[in-house]
Amino acid sequence: MRPGDEAALFQPLLRRGERVLWTGRPRPGVRLAPIDRILVPFSGAWALVLALAYVSAARQGTLSMTWFVPLAAVAAYLVMGRFMLGAYLRGRARYAITNRRVIAVGGLFGHTATSRDIDSIDAVAIEPHPDGAATLWLRSPVLQDRWAAAAFPGLATGRGALVAVDGARAAFDLLSERLRQRR
Numbered sequence: 001m002r003p004g005d006e007a008a009l010f011q012p013l014l015r016r017g018e019r020v021l022w023t024g025r026p027r028p029g030v031r032l033a034p035i036d037r038i039l040v041p042f043s044g045a046w047a048l049v050l051a052l053a054y055v056s057a058a059r060q061g062t063l064s065m066t067w068f069v070p071l072a073a074v075a076a077y078l079v080m081g082r083f084m085l086g087a088y089l090r091g092r093a094r095y096a097i098t099n100r101r102v103i104a105v106g107g108l109f110g111h112t113a114t115s116r117d118i119d120s121i122d123a124v125a126i127e128p129h130p131d132g133a134a135t136l137w138l139r140s141p142v143l144q145d146r147w148a149a150a151a152f153p154g155l156a157t158g159r160g161a162l163v164a165v166d167g168a169r170a171a172f173d174l175l176s177e178r179l180r181q182r183r
Helices: 005-015 036-060 065-092 143-151 155-157 168-182
Strands: 020-024 094-098 099-106 112-117 124-126 134-138 161-165
Touching: 005 020, 005 094, 005 099, 020 168, 036 065, 065 161, 124 168, 134 168, 161 168
Parallel strands: none
Antiparallel strands: 020 094, 094 099, 099 112, 124 134, 134 161
């Protein structure tokens, strides 16, 4: 993505003398993460057990909505809600690299902006995805960030990652060069 395409979104966030060098956004749609190899079968099993318990309780006349509704809500989130939430959050996220900072804008309600000064970044790593997108990890890839990104895609943007970005190689090269110049 070229700096002029979405740079207008970031203009109100820029400091004096700061200019946008790169903008990007996460690839839209549903994404499967490595943790889904565990979570998809687990969530399917959870929903199946819940459905069997519901049928059994309904046949015996002992159905209590007190326990069924919360468990059904958890099952619905595990089976499909987390994918829909991730797609929604990625659809709202936008990233920019300026001559001074990395900025992420997005959020569930409204637009929340977070930024990190480039001078505070120790290292940058790129994690390619099979679909051609890549996640950019700022500093060292931290285990908690990886789990947060896998379980709740899009939520890791404020914690040091630009998640599932098309054109991440250009951003990686830009930040890597900046880090080399600083040393």
